[in-house]
Amino acid sequence: MSRSFIGLLLMAVLVVPQANAVALSVQLKDTIKQGSGSIDLFRAKQQKNNLSAADLEEMRSDHGGSLVFAVDVNEAANGSEKASCQGVAIESAVLTIVVGGNSFSFSDYSTPTESMLAKFGSTERKLYHTLIGQTGSSLITPSSSSALSGSSYDALITMPVNIALDNATSATLDITLLETNTSLGDPEAFYDFTAGFEDLALVSAEDSSFLAGLAPGQSEAPLVITQGQVLNPIDSWVYFPSSVEYYIAAYEDNYPAKSDYDFNDLVVGYRVGLGMTADKVSSLLIYGYIIARGSGFTHDWYLHIGLPDEASGTGMVNLFQAGSSVQESGYPKSISQSGSFDQRLLQGTKSLMQVPGLEFANTEAEVSLIQGQKFSVSFDFDTPLNLADIALPPYDPYLHVTNTGYEIHLPEYASRLGSSVNNAEGVGGFKNEQGYPFVVIIPEDWEPPLEHVDLGEAYSTFLGYVSSSGAQNESWYTVPSATKIKGIGKAFWKWD
Amino acid sequence: MKTRLLFSLCFILAGCGSESSSSAPSTLQSTRLSDNNAPPNARFEQYRISAFELDPGEFALTGERLFLKVYLSSGSVLYLGQIDKQKSILLPLSLPNDEEMVKFDLFSDFEGDRSISRERQL
Numbered sequence: 001m002s003r004s005f006i007g008l009l010l011m012a013v014l015v016v017p018q019a020n021a022v023a024l025s026v027q028l029k030d031t032i033k034q035g036s037g038s039i040d041l042f043r044a045k046q047q048k049n050n051l052s053a054a055d056l057e058e059m060r061s062d063h064g065g066s067l068v069f070a071v072d073v074n075e076a077a078n079g080s081e082k083a084s085c086q087g088v089a090i091e092s093a094v095l096t097i098v099v100g101g102n103s104f105s106f107s108d109y110s111t112p113t114e115s116m117l118a119k120f121g122s123t124e125r126k127l128y129h130t131l132i133g134q135t136g137s138s139l140i141t142p143s144s145s146s147a148l149s150g151s152s153y154d155a156l157i158t159m160p161v162n163i164a165l166d167n168a169t170s171a172t173l174d175i176t177l178l179e180t181n182t183s184l185g186d187p188e189a190f191y192d193f194t195a196g197f198e199d200l201a202l203v204s205a206e207d208s209s210f211l212a213g214l215a216p217g218q219s220e221a222p223l224v225i226t227q228g229q230v231l232n233p234i235d236s237w238v239y240f241p242s243s244v245e246y247y248i249a250a251y252e253d254n255y256p257a258k259s260d261y262d263f264n265d266l267v268v269g270y271r272v273g274l275g276m277t278a279d280k281v282s283s284l285l286i287y288g289y290i291i292a293r294g295s296g297f298t299h300d301w302y303l304h305i306g307l308p309d310e311a312s313g314t315g316m317v318n319l320f321q322a323g324s325s326v327q328e329s330g331y332p333k334s335i336s337q338s339g340s341f342d343q344r345l346l347q348g349t350k351s352l353m354q355v356p357g358l359e360f361a362n363t364e365a366e367v368s369l370i371q372g373q374k375f376s377v378s379f380d381f382d383t384p385l386n387l388a389d390i391a392l393p394p395y396d397p398y399l400h401v402t403n404t405g406y407e408i409h410l411p412e413y414a415s416r417l418g419s420s421v422n423n424a425e426g427v428g429g430f431k432n433e434q435g436y437p438f439v440v441i442i443p444e445d446w447e448p449p450l451e452h453v454d455l456g457e458a459y460s461t462f463l464g465y466v467s468s469s470g471a472q473n474e475s476w477y478t479v480p481s482a483t484k485i486k487g488i489g490k491a492f493w494k495w496d
Numbered sequence: 497m498k499t500r501l502l503f504s505l506c507f508i509l510a511g512c513g514s515e516s517s518s519s520a521p522s523t524l525q526s527t528r529l530s531d532n533n534a535p536p537n538a539r540f541e542q543y544r545i546s547a548f549e550l551d552p553g554e555f556a557l558t559g560e561r562l563f564l565k566v567y568l569s570s571g572s573v574l575y576l577g578q579i580d581k582q583k584s585i586l587l588p589l590s591l592p593n594d595e596e597m598v599k600f601d602l603f604s605d606f607e608g609d610r611s612i613s614r615e616r617q618l
Contacts, residue, residue: 118611124610125601222576236564238587244573261528279583392588393590440540456528456532460527
């Protein structure tokens, strides 16, 4: 009996410490401010979570001889930065450990991503480790007992430490972010740092592998040079019309009849990025916003991008509530597609963009502006495609008018919806009796005419452009009659 | 494939060129669309496709990893990323009709290489 009891006691002594040895992530008190930080690893954000030297050693062992930090990237939008994708670059990071009165420094570190960047005052680019993330989300960590659970940490810094930390009396991470030459635009503008502080945490192996797999914000950051942790690496992006600008599709929806030519029945902004691996297109990103809706009809809005028959892939469609990172009911939606990309990205525009008590949104004078929903699509091809095999932009952004049953395309395209009233319409159609199209694609500086104001009245040089085959008045959309348009402003409708 | 893209782009550019050399605008009744029929040569497109081609071999860069940034004078980025040092790159760019120039930077991860920054008329 007594021998068995001693045996049980011995087992308990052996088992209990192992149960406690599971390292949990801890948020640290110090932060990176104004581009630099001196982070005391013994001070947790909540004092009760302060780490001991033994805790640090557990963390180090947990990661096979490294300390791993998670960073909450918290930046203002510059370059192509936005809430869903933002970044900074690290100029230096030095970990100083004091053990038994001796100081040890560790300056080797890695992050999942790098970029070629020019430092402030220089135009020469060098390779720097970067930290990429997003705001406005709750990236729940898998361990609910972790101090990070429910927080929004993004990127990881891994620092190899080849000494035991059980007896450390001091452990400080000094980190300096790179001040980039933002005058060069992206990628430098994207990876700049602002006054906004960056939180840090020491993370467990469980949380670090979760964040590495999540790779928040990485899919759209410019010039990401991955270190093999991103599932679908991208070497380069080609952007249409650019990384920050949108095509504006402005519709007259009373097809086939001639109507008031205000081209504000539905106004949608969209842009497309093709992600390339080597010289093949491996993924597709689409972003867009509803800008205005000046119609009694309701519509569904589609984007069709011509692809080879053998193309296939899967992706996700997001539809965010106006000014919010919260998605509309039913979103995100998984999609899969073979052949051309052709997806309904907005369903029921009248219920989506609505001012209570009013028929229209953002097309009437003396009525307050509202922001519209934002949509995005990420799509990965099963097999990368040749760039030359993808249709040219601005593609085929088309409308199905629910009330009339007609679909409306650019004249260069044919009908696509088998169920529409005009499902036999071929290429060259989609013009009215006066020879005008029902949709025009315009750069984003354009503002929609007010309700029932003819486009040519709001922009007096538009017809000069049209009738000169584009040889004259090329910038017609930048010189409106101020009293004839609804000044929405791209900074307003492009709310993220 | 490159040849096919180039052919497509040339066809499109040729089409654009023939349109821009058409006759002078006809007399308009007013600036309103509703008062005027669209002329047969009407152009409604505000964007054109322009081919951007670059042979990295023309530039004496030592680094094995080459990067290209193509952008407008406004700073808006049209292409950004790594390119194959051994191959020419051909990109279709979608430019507003009043944009005639693009800029590009070519650089490598080799510290001894100087970045190359040029402009190109398209």
